[in-house]
Amino acid sequence: xxxxxxxxxxxxxxxxxKRVIFGLLKRRLTVSTEYWGLRYNLxxxxxxxxxxxxxxxxxxxxxxxxxxxxxxxxTDTNQFLLTDKGQAAKQAYQAKHYxxxxxxxxxxxxxxxxxxxxxxxxxxxxxSESAYQNKRYYPLQVDLQTKNLVKRxxxxxxQNDIISEWVTGxxxxxxxxxxxxANQLAATWVGHQTPGLNLEQLGLxxxxxxxxxxxWELDLFAYWQQFLSQKQDNKQxxxxxxxxxxxxxxxxxxxxxxxxxxxxxxxxxTISQQRHLKIGTVREHLLTAAIRLPKQNFPYDLFLTRDxxxxxxxxxxxxxDEWRFTDVRTSDDPLEFFLFRLYEIYLTKKR
Amino acid sequence: xxxxxxxxxxxxxxGFENFKTGQEEILTALMAQQSTxxxxxxxxGKTLIYQMMGALRPGLVVIVTPLLSLMQDQVARxxxxxxxxxxxxxxxxxxxxxxxxxxxxARYHFIFVSPETLNQEAVKxxxxxxxxxxxxxDEAHTMVTWGQDFRPDYLALPQxxxxxxxxxxxxxxxxxTPNMMQEIVASFNPTAKNWFIYQQPVxxxxxxxxxxxxxxxxxxxxxxxxxxxxxxxxxxxxxxxxKLATSMAEWLSDETGLNVVAYHAGMDAISRYRVQQxxxxxxxxxxxxxxxxxxxxxxxxxxxxxxxxxSNDLANYLQEIGxxxxxxxxxxxxxxxxxxDESIQFNxxxxxxxxxxxxxxxxxxDEKTQITEEQIKLLTEYRHQGLSTTSIVELxxxxxxxxxxKLQHMIDYAQAKTQLRNSISQYFGNDTKHLSQDTESxxxxxxxxxxxxxxxxxxxxxxxxxxxxxxxxxxxxxxQ
Numbered sequence: 001x002x003x004x005x006x007x008x009x010x011x012x013x014x015x016x017x018k019r020v021i022f023g024l025l026k027r028r029l030t031v032s033t034e035y036w037g038l039r040y041n042l043x044x045x046x047x048x049x050x051x052x053x054x055x056x057x058x059x060x061x062x063x064x065x066x067x068x069x070x071x072x073x074x075t076d077t078n079q080f081l082l083t084d085k086g087q088a089a090k091q092a093y094q095a096k097h098y099x100x101x102x103x104x105x106x107x108x109x110x111x112x113x114x115x116x117x118x119x120x121x122x123x124x125x126x127x128s129e130s131a132y133q134n135k136r137y138y139p140l141q142v143d144l145q146t147k148n149l150v151k152r153x154x155x156x157x158x159q160n161d162i163i164s165e166w167v168t169g170x171x172x173x174x175x176x177x178x179x180x181x182a183n184q185l186a187a188t189w190v191g192h193q194t195p196g197l198n199l200e201q202l203g204l205x206x207x208x209x210x211x212x213x214x215x216w217e218l219d220l221f222a223y224w225q226q227f228l229s230q231k232q233d234n235k236q237x238x239x240x241x242x243x244x245x246x247x248x249x250x251x252x253x254x255x256x257x258x259x260x261x262x263x264x265x266x267x268x269x270t271i272s273q274q275r276h277l278k279i280g281t282v283r284e285h286l287l288t289a290a291i292r293l294p295k296q297n298f299p300y301d302l303f304l305t306r307d308x309x310x311x312x313x314x315x316x317x318x319x320x321d322e323w324r325f326t327d328v329r330t331s332d333d334p335l336e337f338f339l340f341r342l343y344e345i346y347l348t349k350k351r
Numbered sequence: 352x353x354x355x356x357x358x359x360x361x362x363x364x365x366g367f368e369n370f371k372t373g374q375e376e377i378l379t380a381l382m383a384q385q386s387t388x389x390x391x392x393x394x395x396g397k398t399l400i401y402q403m404m405g406a407l408r409p410g411l412v413v414i415v416t417p418l419l420s421l422m423q424d425q426v427a428r429x430x431x432x433x434x435x436x437x438x439x440x441x442x443x444x445x446x447x448x449x450x451x452x453x454x455x456x457a458r459y460h461f462i463f464v465s466p467e468t469l470n471q472e473a474v475k476x477x478x479x480x481x482x483x484x485x486x487x488x489d490e491a492h493t494m495v496t497w498g499q500d501f502r503p504d505y506l507a508l509p510q511x512x513x514x515x516x517x518x519x520x521x522x523x524x525x526x527x528t529p530n531m532m533q534e535i536v537a538s539f540n541p542t543a544k545n546w547f548i549y550q551q552p553v554x555x556x557x558x559x560x561x562x563x564x565x566x567x568x569x570x571x572x573x574x575x576x577x578x579x580x581x582x583x584x585x586x587x588x589x590x591x592x593x594k595l596a597t598s599m600a601e602w603l604s605d606e607t608g609l610n611v612v613a614y615h616a617g618m619d620a621i622s623r624y625r626v627q628q629x630x631x632x633x634x635x636x637x638x639x640x641x642x643x644x645x646x647x648x649x650x651x652x653x654x655x656x657x658x659x660x661x662s663n664d665l666a667n668y669l670q671e672i673g674x675x676x677x678x679x680x681x682x683x684x685x686x687x688x689x690x691x692d693e694s695i696q697f698n699x700x701x702x703x704x705x706x707x708x709x710x711x712x713x714x715x716x717d718e719k720t721q722i723t724e725e726q727i728k729l730l731t732e733y734r735h736q737g738l739s740t741t742s743i744v745e746l747x748x749x750x751x752x753x754x755x756x757k758l759q760h761m762i763d764y765a766q767a768k769t770q771l772r773n774s775i776s777q778y779f780g781n782d783t784k785h786l787s788q789d790t791e792s793x794x795x796x797x798x799x800x801x802x803x804x805x806x807x808x809x810x811x812x813x814x815x816x817x818x819x820x821x822x823x824x825x826x827x828x829x830x831q
Binding site: 127137140167171174183196197 | 423424426427428430431433438439443444445447448452600601612617618619620621622624625626627628629631632634817818819820821823824826827828829830
């Protein structure tokens with residue numbers, strides 16, 4: 001279903017690696033992939049298509065090249081630029097199709113949004129059926145983890161007025177949406193003798209495809225997620241369900257610890273020794289944190305000292321994407337690459 | 352266990368008054384420890400058989416099933432029937448989920464598993480440690496159809512059966528020719544004799560058979576519209592491509608004012624769920640589908656099944672038209688054919704079976720340009736069995752011939768002017784003596800739906816409307 005949408009992930013001024021784009025969509029992340037995701041301004045899309053098939057992806061890119069929408073820079077570089085025709089096709093696509101509004105401001109991994117969405121669907125069905133005292137129905141087939149989560153949640157929140165509490169929770173959010181959007185979103189839900197409506201039945205733009213519908217739904221759930229995150233203390237059943245689905249942390253506990261230690265003045269070498277981590281891993285932790293955190297939340301000053309910055313400034317100019325590490329390298333010390341990359345991240349965030 | 356007991360269990364635990372045809376014989380054989388191959392029509396109550404075995408005996412019922420989407424439907428159906436300890440083990444699970452299931456196998460009564468997952472070492476080891484009540488292979492005909500083309504793990508099933516200490520087998524299918532049945536049974540340990548084979552005749556007297564040959568694609572398209580407009584629904588129209596199923600749904604909706612919705616395996620799980628449930632609930636007049644639709648659908652009152660394209664063989668055709676008239680009432684299967692339609696199917700055969708040069712390039716020179724991952728797996732499996740390149744090439748060549756041959760029967764059926772019923776029953780090795788001769792027709796003018804009481808009564812102009820969300824919540828949660 002991904003097909004033409006992929007054109008929107010390329011640029012007419014910045015050559016982009018298809019491997020990076022694939023890795024981002026599939027959430028197959030390395031520090032390098034994430035760095036380029038930052039450079040391409042595509043980190044919002046991390047994990048957007050966890051089941052994306054490599055073969056289909058490659059085929060689609062090849063097709064873009066064949067249609068002269070994309071052009072490969074050099075041979076076998078796997079870096080692609082949009083041609084004029086490609087740029088026009090991208091704009092035409094964007095004009096007709098759904099543009100995400102809320103995911104951009106989301107601070108949570110998309111997998112959490114998706115988990116919440118799945119859990120909500122099933123929980124909503126369970127409560128709807130219970131409102132009719134019906135036990136004989138086809139439960140939505142969500143993944144096993146979500147199924148178990150909803151079971152646990154239901155045992156926990158089950159009480160006499162669960163239905164009105166649930167409706168209150170939903171109502172609070174639907175009121176935030178434009179009325180037509182709220183009507184359409186509610187119409188997608190499954191419940192007692194309510195199979196839910198699909199794309200074509202919702203009165204959404206007729207040019208929309210399955211991918212627009214997917215993005216539209218996911219985007220609204222990202223917004224809902226934002227809304228619920230402001231109600232952390234609330235004991236409402238819906239808030240509890242949302243909390244249970246927030247399994248993926250923005251930064252893994254290991255990375256968080258590394259950042260904290262560095263901020264407390266512990267050196268990378270000491271961290272490496274104390275926690276039995278390779279020094280390379282510690283550096284990767286820091287680069288990952290720098291990529292993911294807002295600029296003010298990462299201690300750039302600790303590494304990008306005045307001398308370091310002065311040296312790099314002197315030796316590098318032009319577009320960051322064109323910089324080559326070999327131009328600044330002075331020794332075999334891997335710390336140099338760390339500083340080079342961190343400086344690139346810093347400048348990207350500064351803009 | 353005596354027959355009376357079986358019936359008591361049926362009434363007490365399952366709430367049915369009587370068995371469907373064949374169920375009791377099959378259960379009796381199973382209780383007598385016989386391995387069983389059962390050819391039962393779609394909707395013939397296959398689920399009840401293994402569900403009941405789960406109630407009659409302790410241990411885990413392992414159900415090998417080919418399609419992920421089907422697996423989900425089957426789990427949902429058992430849930431619906433009140434079974435809670437049901438799980439699907441497949442490639443959609445995370446590593447942790449899979450581990451957790453394997454570590455707690457004893458907690459479950461039913462486990463659905465794909466041949467690919469079943470063939471994994473960890474899964475086999477966990478199952479070896481578990482008491483298996485019954486090993487069911489659903490859609491068993493796929494062992495001899497898909498196995499040899501693109502699902503090599505199907506070929507390993509007999510071997511796996513031995514590795515699992517040969518639990519009792521129940522092979523289920525809706526369509527198998529005598530040759531296929533023989534081939535399936537023979538593939539299992541030949542010492543496992545004592546097979547019980549149950550076969551119900553394939554003929555479904557309440558499904559009227561009607562074929563039309565049309566001059567070209569444009570005429571066929573218009574004819575489809577007329578048929579959909581004038582034939583009593585609900586109905587299903589089968590296409591070979593997802594794209595066409597989708598675009599035709601839109602076109603038919605616009606042209607006829609009916610609620611026509613597409614269904615195919617490319618849709619995500621919840622979209623498929625919505626369509627299935629809308630169809631079950633009677634909100635949808637016509638489904639345009641690929642063959643992915645139906646294996647798990649239990650709708651009793653489907654009145655017509657139209658094939659816009661040929662199925663790849665008569666076994667699949669029969670399976671697909673078998674969705675019609677499960678309630679036993681008058682229904683119809685219509686096959687639309689334009690000379691040359693078969694080229695799609697011939698191409699599919701060519702694409703799915705690797706050519707001689709592809710096989711040689713891979714096996715002798717390790718060239719992977721022309722070959723798919725599944726095909727590589729298949730070739731590796733054959734190599735593993737000690738086959739030479741020449742014999743593998745020959746095997747594929749035979750395979751291709753066989754499939755082309757099966758397709759030819761389908762084409763012959765589509766071009767037949769008479770004897771539709773007879774030819775199907777003959778193909779499946781059934782007796783044709785008592786078949787009705789006047790429940791079939793061929794040609795556009797011969798189609799008289801009113802004579803069958805299948806003329807569409809009215810078109811409601813079904814437009815789905817999105818109501819106010821507050822109204823929707825009232826309905827969802829039973830609020831006043």
